[in-house]
Amino acid sequence: MKSAALDRPSITISDINGTEEALLHIDGQPLEQYFAASESLTVPGKNDVAIVDGIPVDLSRPVEAGSSIMVGRQPSNG
Amino acid sequence: MAPLDEWSDAIHLIGAGGIGTHVLLALIELGAREVNVWDDDIVAPHNRPTQFVYSKSDIGKPKVAGMQRFVESQGYDTVIKPHYKRVDAKTKLQGVVISGVDTMASRRNIWQALKYNPFVPLYIDGRVGDAYVHVMTIEPCNPTHIERYESTFFDDTAATDLSCSTRENPHSALAVAQMVSMNFSLFLQGEDVKDAVYRNLRHEAASVQ
Numbered sequence: 001m002k003s004a005a006l007d008r009p010s011i012t013i014s015d016i017n018g019t020e021e022a023l024l025h026i027d028g029q030p031l032e033q034y035f036a037a038s039e040s041l042t043v044p045g046k047n048d049v050a051i052v053d054g055i056p057v058d059l060s061r062p063v064e065a066g067s068s069i070m071v072g073r074q075p076s077n078g
Numbered sequence: 079m080a081p082l083d084e085w086s087d088a089i090h091l092i093g094a095g096g097i098g099t100h101v102l103l104a105l106i107e108l109g110a111r112e113v114n115v116w117d118d119d120i121v122a123p124h125n126r127p128t129q130f131v132y133s134k135s136d137i138g139k140p141k142v143a144g145m146q147r148f149v150e151s152q153g154y155d156t157v158i159k160p161h162y163k164r165v166d167a168k169t170k171l172q173g174v175v176i177s178g179v180d181t182m183a184s185r186r187n188i189w190q191a192l193k194y195n196p197f198v199p200l201y202i203d204g205r206v207g208d209a210y211v212h213v214m215t216i217e218p219c220n221p222t223h224i225e226r227y228e229s230t231f232f233d234d235t236a237a238t239d240l241s242c243s244t245r246e247n248p249h250s251a252l253a254v255a256q257m258v259s260m261n262f263s264l265f266l267q268g269e270d271v272k273d274a275v276y277r278n279l280r281h282e283a284a285s286v287q
Contacts, residue, residue, distance in 0.1 A: 047238045054212075054274025055226050072278050074230075075207025075250075076185075076237045078093045078178040 080109025097178025
């Protein structure tokens with residue numbers, strides 16, 4: 001059975017302002033392009049990182065459908 | 079029967095601070111027979127509110143000794159083997175390794191002892207700061223895990239000023255302990271575990287963002 005995610009490629013982006021479930025017309029859109037076009041999300045600031053599926057990534061990286069993207073700070077304390 | 083009842087290999091807990099003290103509780107409840115604890119720090123008064131194992135009498139003494147005293151005083155079956163020193167490239171580690179250290183420099187040193195170490199099947203690295211939680215669950219001989227884990231290193235000078243465990247923020251260390259417990263249990267059952275999980279606990283909990 002074909003999954004809904006493949007029919008409607010989506011990504012989930014979270015930042016301090018909320019979570020946005022986005023439908024991408026083009027799979028592989030760079031993150032920076034996505035943030036620039038968003039009306040509700042802010043572009044990651046100087047101290048923020050974009051984390052895709054648990055790993056910090058560069059904003060020029062293309063977005064893959066199904067990815068979970070979070071914007072926030074990288075912790076290092078114990 | 080506890081999940082770790084039949085686990086005969088060693089368990090190493092590196093860091094006896096906010097994360098380490100809560101992870102210890104999880105390991106005890108999972109049935110760990112013996113836990114090797116590594117830390118070169120001493121107990122300070124400000125540690126006590128959020129690192130529940132330490133008593134007033136532990137202040138000024140090695141954290142690993144305080145942890146051992148706590149476990150013995152409670153009559154748990156778990157035995158603590160204290161190592162009052164840091165882990166570095168020369169440290170011989172075998173078994174499951176769990177860390178909750180304060181700096182990326184310490185993580186790099188630990189990683190030198192773990193990368194491609196065939197005697198360590200699982201390494202869990204917990205990191206906290208404010209409401210942010212980052213947990214990496216790594217097979218040290220898995221090339222994909224190695225590449226992804228090393229991409230999470232950054233210089234300590236670039237670290238943002240995020241608080242560690244405080245009375246305002248005990249939840250992040252508790253969240254790491256919960257994830258260590260879950261991930262270790264899944265590993266024991268032969269289940270695949272996500273190698274990287276990043277959470278914003280405030281974002282997950284607040285109903286109005």
